[in-house]
Amino acid sequence: ATVLQIREGLALIEDDLTAISASMAKLARRHRDTPMIGRSNLQQAVPVTFGYKMAGLLSAIERHRARLAELRPRVLMGEFAGAAGTLASLGKGALETQAGLMKELDLAQPAIAWHTIRDTIAEVGCFLGLVTGTLGKLAMDVKLMMQTEVGEVYEPFAHGRGSSSTMPQKRNPISSCYIHACAGVVRQQVAALLDAMLGDHERSTGPWEIEWIALPEAFLLTAGALNQAKSVVAGLEVDAKRMRANLDLTKGLVASEAVMMGLAPYLGREHAHDLVYDLCREAIRQNRPLLDLLSENAAITKHVDRKKLTELCDPSNYLGLSAVMVDRVLDRIRDARIEPD
Template sequence: MVRGFRSYKVPSTVIESLIFRDMFGTPQMRAVFSDEALTARYLEVEAALARAEASVGVIPKEAADTITRAAAKMRVDFDRLKRDTEIVGYPILPIVHQLAEASGAAGGWVHWGATTQDIMDTATVLQVRMALDIMAADLEALRSILRGIARRYRNTPMAGRTHLQQALPITFGYKAAVWLSMIERHADRLTELRARVLTGQFAGAAGTLASLGLSGFAVQDALCRELNLCTPIATWHVARDNFAEVVSFLGLLTGSLGKIATDVMLMSATELSEVAEPFFRGRGASSTMPQKRNPISSELILAAAKSVRQQVGLMLDGVVQDFERATGPWHAEWLALPESFIVAAGALSQARFMLGGLTVDEDRMRSNLALSGGLIVAEAAMMAAAPKLGRQKAHELIYSACRTAAADRRPLAEVLSGYPEIFDALGGEEAIRHYCDPANYLGLAPEMVDRVLGARPENAQRVSEERETTAAGVGR
């Protein structure tokens, strides 16, 4: 037995581990999917069902009141629930037995006309609603952090890279704005999917509401009103696209966070050293190399993205179900959905920490931008010479000059000055130096930052004011 732990309480996965759980998740999200919270949602749905049925005259109001009080006060016997669930295969009949006992004479009205999956699905929807609220708040906080980075570094030049090679100059604010644009879309997706996912489930054994006769739709609608959920237009016992969509959303979100993390990891490599994760004593330390400052948050985010991606596949596989009640695919959701939310929440938490305290070395960005000796803006010189020389000839001459500059390790401006045709086409040595300065070839990167920041109505006024301030500064 591990010292300090009771053997039966030692967790076995990283999302529950006393050591790792706050690296791969958050206490708030774990609480949503805890056994205590899950059984509370079961009882919440059973009590709401009783009230709904009483409201349309299916069961006595006194019974519904008693069931509601019992559900609010009862303490679940988890040892008994575990034992009975292992026998039955599902937790609802065992929880119904405990609630019925706690309800006394009214216990005979508990779970009236419902089936196990009605209660479990609706309880899961209530969990998903709580989880999405947490995700929405975290996304908003991350959006705010990225807006600040994009705004602050709007005009900070750095090397843009394609295929891991320096390509053209960009600004760090532009890079952050691209990151932000993904997060903005995810915030939109979260809002849009709520109406589809936050839908109650109540349809009875085969989904036809037969046990309630003509009162079925009235009870279904009343139950959804009680729980503030959308009423389904059809039974979704075996139509699982809603839950598959929400986990797919988490896959997209963590994928985008993984892209951001990958950029940060590469930019924090010793050879680049353009950014670094927040530092405090011991963070990212190596057991053998005292100099190390490893990008821990980024590594955890990337691991989370890979993990949730696998759960997306499992959820999509679970969409393929048989007849009116599935034999197995439904159970796969029990594994995939909670873990996806917990791990995604952990990734968001790591991203907020990492980006909120990101160290940005503007001098190193400029230094790296100058590494090529102007080769990074060869396109600028080519496009400037093309009107006089023609694009193809300008390309051939600049290409030749670039090969010479690279081979001889000479600045491109110096080499170009030795080509009479280019010297004449560009307008002399001073003009050549201008075209070979990466800071003069940022394209519309700063303006794209403005467009991303201004895409949201709440940002439009601030961006307009910032542009006016910038223009006034330039005028001075």
């Protein structure tokens, strides 16, 4: 009965993952070239594109879909073997009887009983933990990008949803909060399911019963997180202008790596790094654009003019292979013919 319920639950999860994949693919394609700041340790780092951020999450969703297809043959296996798993009570034709039952239930016939060998159940739990972990990552980024001071994306708007009872101006990331909470509890249930593997002998005295509590709850919470995530990615509001404004917030400091690499052929990498580092500190102290200080430095202008420095200081010119990587993710989905219309 547990395996039959798992089969139905996995079918629902597959449908949700397919829908999320389709929405993420649209966002990745639409914002393939939309520049935004990449962040490291919650600090502005180097430019990326929003499509790149979405394609990264999409690649994880696709791996989950592949994992689901791979685990089904192992997990959707029936169990009918008697008290200790030997089929002793059936006598002659026991395996044929077992095979007939499995055929009727459309489940695989096990080679041997698995009463207290629960790796397949634990595998389902780990799969749910991986799925909700990715959804939790999505939720974390959306929450941070929805902060008033950032304002780069917003969850879909619905009248009254996410508002405060005392602060009318607020638009809280309510779906992301739910996803984060669900993911956190699923992780605990995964640990419980791994503990349930420690069954004693041929019929356990308690570990098995852990599954009765942990597995249904893990499925329910995963379904809730998937439902919220579907809504978020299908209706996510993206503010490309705010993304650009945040790129310009530091007056060119986010392009310091690009400047350093651009000067390295003339000054040597170490010298270029130290020089740009000092100029960044001075730009912060004087609250001036980095470009101005670069243009005033004789050691730099001896090799590079202001026009070239302006190009180096433009974050949109330092996106690396963001767009190429977006295309690679989308192409792999298309080639595998698993990207929904």
